[in-house]
Amino acid sequence: MKQKTDVQQGTLALMVLKTLDVLGPLHGYGIARRIEQISGDLLSVNQGTLYPVLLRLEHEGAVASDWGASENNRRARFYRLTREGRRQLQAEVQDWRQTTEIVARFLTVKPESL
Amino acid sequence: MRALNRLFARLRNFITNRRIDRRLQEEIEQHLNFQANENIRAGMAPEEARRQAVLKFGSVQTVREDCHSEEGLPLVEGVLQDLHYALRVLRNSSAFTLVAVVTLALGIGANTTVFSVVDAVLLRPLPYMHPERLVEAESFFDRNSSPSNLSYPDFFDWRAQNHSFEHLVSYHDNSYTLTGVGRAVYVGAQVVSWDLLPMLGLHPAIGRGFTPGEEKRGTRVVLLSHALWQSQFGADKTVLGQTIQLSGETFTVIGVMPANFRFPITAPKTDLWTTLAVDDTPTGDGITNRGMHYLNAMGRLKPGLTVEQADQEMKAITARLAKQYPDTNTTHNSARVESELDAVLGDTKTLIVVILCAVALVLLIACGNIANLLLARVSDRRREIAMRSALGASRVRIIRQLLIESLALSVVGGVTGCALAFLCTPMVLRLIGDSVPRAADAGVNLQVLGFGLTVTLISGLLFGVVPALKASKTDVVPTLKTGGVSNISGRDRMRSTVIVGQVALGIVLSAGAGLLISSFAKLMHQGLGFQPEHLLTFRFETPDYRYKTTREQFYREYFERLRALPGVQSASGTLVLPMSNDNADVTFENPEHPVPAGQRPSADISLISPGYFNTMLVPILKGRDFTDADAPDALQVMIINQAFAEKYFPGEDPIGKKLKPGAGGGRPGGPPMREVVGVVGNIRHSMTQRHERPGYFLPASQLPSWCCMASVVRTSVDPISLEPSVRQLVTSIDKDIPVTDVRTMPELMSLQLSQPRFAMVLLGAFAGLALLLTVVGLYGVMMYSVSRRTREIGVRLALGAQRATVLRMVLRDASLLLASGIVIGLVAWLGFASVLKTMLYGTAERDPLVLAAVCVVVAMTGLLAAWLPALRAAAVEPMQALRVD
Numbered sequence: 001m002k003q004k005t006d007v008q009q010g011t012l013a014l015m016v017l018k019t020l021d022v023l024g025p026l027h028g029y030g031i032a033r034r035i036e037q038i039s040g041d042l043l044s045v046n047q048g049t050l051y052p053v054l055l056r057l058e059h060e061g062a063v064a065s066d067w068g069a070s071e072n073n074r075r076a077r078f079y080r081l082t083r084e085g086r087r088q089l090q091a092e093v094q095d096w097r098q099t100t101e102i103v104a105r106f107l108t109v110k111p112e113s114l
Numbered sequence: 115m116r117a118l119n120r121l122f123a124r125l126r127n128f129i130t131n132r133r134i135d136r137r138l139q140e141e142i143e144q145h146l147n148f149q150a151n152e153n154i155r156a157g158m159a160p161e162e163a164r165r166q167a168v169l170k171f172g173s174v175q176t177v178r179e180d181c182h183s184e185e186g187l188p189l190v191e192g193v194l195q196d197l198h199y200a201l202r203v204l205r206n207s208s209a210f211t212l213v214a215v216v217t218l219a220l221g222i223g224a225n226t227t228v229f230s231v232v233d234a235v236l237l238r239p240l241p242y243m244h245p246e247r248l249v250e251a252e253s254f255f256d257r258n259s260s261p262s263n264l265s266y267p268d269f270f271d272w273r274a275q276n277h278s279f280e281h282l283v284s285y286h287d288n289s290y291t292l293t294g295v296g297r298a299v300y301v302g303a304q305v306v307s308w309d310l311l312p313m314l315g316l317h318p319a320i321g322r323g324f325t326p327g328e329e330k331r332g333t334r335v336v337l338l339s340h341a342l343w344q345s346q347f348g349a350d351k352t353v354l355g356q357t358i359q360l361s362g363e364t365f366t367v368i369g370v371m372p373a374n375f376r377f378p379i380t381a382p383k384t385d386l387w388t389t390l391a392v393d394d395t396p397t398g399d400g401i402t403n404r405g406m407h408y409l410n411a412m413g414r415l416k417p418g419l420t421v422e423q424a425d426q427e428m429k430a431i432t433a434r435l436a437k438q439y440p441d442t443n444t445t446h447n448s449a450r451v452e453s454e455l456d457a458v459l460g461d462t463k464t465l466i467v468v469i470l471c472a473v474a475l476v477l478l479i480a481c482g483n484i485a486n487l488l489l490a491r492v493s494d495r496r497r498e499i500a501m502r503s504a505l506g507a508s509r510v511r512i513i514r515q516l517l518i519e520s521l522a523l524s525v526v527g528g529v530t531g532c533a534l535a536f537l538c539t540p541m542v543l544r545l546i547g548d549s550v551p552r553a554a555d556a557g558v559n560l561q562v563l564g565f566g567l568t569v570t571l572i573s574g575l576l577f578g579v580v581p582a583l584k585a586s587k588t589d590v591v592p593t594l595k596t597g598g599v600s601n602i603s604g605r606d607r608m609r610s611t612v613i614v615g616q617v618a619l620g621i622v623l624s625a626g627a628g629l630l631i632s633s634f635a636k637l638m639h640q641g642l643g644f645q646p647e648h649l650l651t652f653r654f655e656t657p658d659y660r661y662k663t664t665r666e667q668f669y670r671e672y673f674e675r676l677r678a679l680p681g682v683q684s685a686s687g688t689l690v691l692p693m694s695n696d697n698a699d700v701t702f703e704n705p706e707h708p709v710p711a712g713q714r715p716s717a718d719i720s721l722i723s724p725g726y727f728n729t730m731l732v733p734i735l736k737g738r739d740f741t742d743a744d745a746p747d748a749l750q751v752m753i754i755n756q757a758f759a760e761k762y763f764p765g766e767d768p769i770g771k772k773l774k775p776g777a778g779g780g781r782p783g784g785p786p787m788r789e790v791v792g793v794v795g796n797i798r799h800s801m802t803q804r805h806e807r808p809g810y811f812l813p814a815s816q817l818p819s820w821c822c823m824a825s826v827v828r829t830s831v832d833p834i835s836l837e838p839s840v841r842q843l844v845t846s847i848d849k850d851i852p853v854t855d856v857r858t859m860p861e862l863m864s865l866q867l868s869q870p871r872f873a874m875v876l877l878g879a880f881a882g883l884a885l886l887l888t889v890v891g892l893y894g895v896m897m898y899s900v901s902r903r904t905r906e907i908g909v910r911l912a913l914g915a916q917r918a919t920v921l922r923m924v925l926r927d928a929s930l931l932l933a934s935g936i937v938i939g940l941v942a943w944l945g946f947a948s949v950l951k952t953m954l955y956g957t958a959e960r961d962p963l964v965l966a967a968v969c970v971v972v973a974m975t976g977l978l979a980a981w982l983p984a985l986r987a988a989a990v991e992p993m994q995a996l997r998v999d
Binding site for chain 2 (some may be wrong): 004027028029032046047049051052055058059060061062070072074075076077084088
């Protein structure tokens with residue numbers, strides 16, 4: 001079994017939070033579809049990896065879940081962002097921006113600009 | 115915060131046992147449906163759509179496992195699962211479990227019990243403030259290093275000249291008769307310097323402590339013990355400032371000590387404390403005579419000073435005093451300062467440590483047995499273990515499983531052991547009696563239970579780790595193929611090593627126990643120089659305020675009436691009662707061999723009344739006993755013992771020789787010259803006395819100022835049955851004289867033997883236990899090896915080997931193990947033997963006879979244990995054995 005890196009796990013959690021933030025309550029498949037659409041193939045092989053992340057976020061109090069009816073009236077479990085989740089999202093977005101900015105700057109550095 | 119939330123959620127799941135598995139399954143099912151529908155809409159056939167959905171989802175099992183490890187506490191759950199499994203395994207092999215638990219319970223119970231004593235005696239700090247700065251100081255003669263007490267002038271010089279101590283306090287015991295409050299009672303007292311309480315850092319429960327001025331001549335103040343305050347004064351607070359009568363003198367009560375106050379630690383029954391002013395009498399020289407050594411000294415070191423620094427300073431001061439006062443201090447020319455706890459414990463520290471080591475060895479042997487049992491079980495369980503690892507259990511997982519089994523075993527044994535300790539501790543305490551200071555405070559408390567638990571876990575790891583490591587190395591394929599039966603000799607070598615180690619430890623313990631038993635037997639059967647049976651002893655005081663001038667007459671009348679009591683054959687008195695830890699040592703001058711005052715020899719002294727030797731049944735070897743004719747004004751006489759005669763009058767007739775013992779009769783002109791009128795046999799003064807000591811006797815009638823004689827009565831009936839009549843007799847003469855310490859002579863002897871007895875019984879019990887465990891272990895190993903070799907033996911028999919040969923072969927294997935163990939054990943004993951030196955009497959610590967006997971006993975019991983397996987091996991039916999497998 002290949003261990004997922006923390007970055008991937010963290011990225012996935014961030015994507016879940018952002019998706020729920022933008023689209024409101026969604027069931028697991030909806031979240032997976034959405035992430036797939038935006039990120040391309042991150043989840044195309046292992047959609048299932050989403051579920052442990054969702055469970056972990058739920059344990060952390062960032063999301064809450066309830067049974068509900070899907071668009072075609074089937075029973076499905078819907079996840080929604082909690083206030084704690086929103087706060088977590090903000091903090092993580094901030095972190096992420098900072099990190100990417102720094103990394104980007106490093107990657108674009110040319111010898112003559114040093 | 116997030117991590118905390120997560121932990122709480124896990125804990126909640128763990129406690130409520132909530133499982134999201136079903137919910138997850140439903141979610142996954144929905145997920146797959148959504149995806150399949152999507153695929154169908156994209157134009158796939160339904161089966162293909164479903165297949166692609168499943169592919170896209172990835173491993174459902176992995177997701178479930180990931181989710182599972184996210185919920186609850188997987189490590190704890192795993193351990194619990196292992197534990198559950200372990201308990202089932204242990205329950206299923208109940209015979210093994212029973213043997214292991216009983217073995218462990220005995221080992222851990224014994225260790226916990228001993229530790230409860232160690233805790234109270236060695237580990238607890240003294241009940242004073244900053245006890246680590248408290249020290250005991252004593253003087254000694256550097257030529258024979260035997261410690262001695264201090265005289266007041268020496269103590270005052272020490273106190274004035276030292277720079278090491280915040281406080282230096284003298285103390286010695288004393289006794290009084292408390293009258294005027296109910297019936298007269300005998301009270302034990304300590305006479306101390308004023309600053310006892312500041313030195314200890316304690317305060318009275320009520321009232322105040324002593325002031326410096328209360329050391330002054332004529333002051334009479336007391337602090338009462340809580341117990342005396344309650345029993346004699348009804349816990350009445352108005353007792354403060356009141357006066358009480360102690361042996362006819364008036365004392366003012368200034369305070370009551372707290373209930374838990376104890377000083378000295380070794381005299382827990384002290385009833386009151388008073389200042390050294392009581393020794394400063396106008397007529398006596400108790401406080402001014404540099405030659406009267408009867409004080410102990412305890413000090414509190416100044417902060418930052420070490421015991422060694424204080425020791426150096428006191429040595430210097432004492433050497434200076436010896437030069438300054440050669441007449442009195444030549445034989446007290448050095449000093450020793452040691453930590454108070456060490457001083458309190460003395461030799462008993464060795465005893466306790468020896469017992470602790472012994473009991474630890476027992477546990478080690480017990481662990482060896484269980485390790486061997488487990489190793490045997492591992493061999494039998496190889497198939498199960500191979501199966502588990504074939505099913506994917508990692509090596510760590512298998513080790514964990516087996517270790518949890520051992521720990522479960524040890525915890526069950528440990529809990530049983532601690533319960534055993536609860537039962538055994540009071541028994542051990544009864545055995546110890548007063549022979550070990552502070553032991554009476556022992557009990558199974560939290561600390562002791564903590565120790566028990568620690569020992570439990572350590573032993574669980576100790577006996578579990580090797581079998582677990584061995585088992586985890588099981589090769590899967592061959593084991594599964596052969597059905598788990600194959601012989602690996604390495605494992606047997608391990609088991610043999612354990613057995614050899616156990617036998618060696620058993621030898622060490624049995625040697626120690628054997629020597630103590632031999633020593634105790636010699637103590638019990640030593641010649642005492644008198645007949646202890648049918649002797650009753652008791653004490654009472656004849657205080658000066660009543661009997662100063664009439665003491666001689668009082669005793670004469672009293673003994674006459676005592677001898678007239680029915681059941682009394684003879685009766686007499688002695689200042690120093692044998693077997694009661696009393697001792698007095700006084701110098702004497704020999705005019706034929708004059709020496710400077712400071713170098714005069716000294717010998718044991720006792721004052722006796724006529725008929726003492728007759729009562730004790732001590733032979734008078736030469737000359738005569740004292741009689742009533744040896745009156746105060748008659749010829750001054752003395753009687754010496756045989757050891758004295760041999761040492762100071764070798765080859766001469768001592769009768770008629772003149773000596774001047776330094777024992778004054780309180781008359782002007784100092785001690786008189788005395789004539790030796792008799793020589794008597796040596797009397798043992800203590801059960802644990804190592805040599806015959808020179809001693810001499812003076813007639814009490816010629817030194818009537820000396821108080822007080824103990825009574826010895828030889829009876830024709832059961833001695834203790836006379837107790838009421840002797841009490842009544844004394845009360846009828848003077849109702850204010852309480853009779854104390856009514857004991858038979860065998861009882862006194864038994865009390866004196868309590869420390870050797872306790873050492874012998876405990877070490878004997880541990881050695882017995884060790885031997886039993888070793889024998890059981892050896893039996894187990896031999897039995898197992900025989901069952902393993904059934905086939906080989908069958909082949910041998912089939913090829914024509916005699917049954918006797920097989921029997922010999924098994925016994926030879928066992929003998930080899932035993933012999934190796936015995937040799938190693940003996941060598942180890944010879945190395946460690948000297949620790950027992952102070953605990954042995956009349957037996958050398960390497961006594962060859964005892965050691966030989968111990969080896970024979972171990973070898974015989976060991977061979978006996980190997981006999982049954984050997985018989986079984988010899989009884990193997992070749993055809994059956996070959997058909998096995």
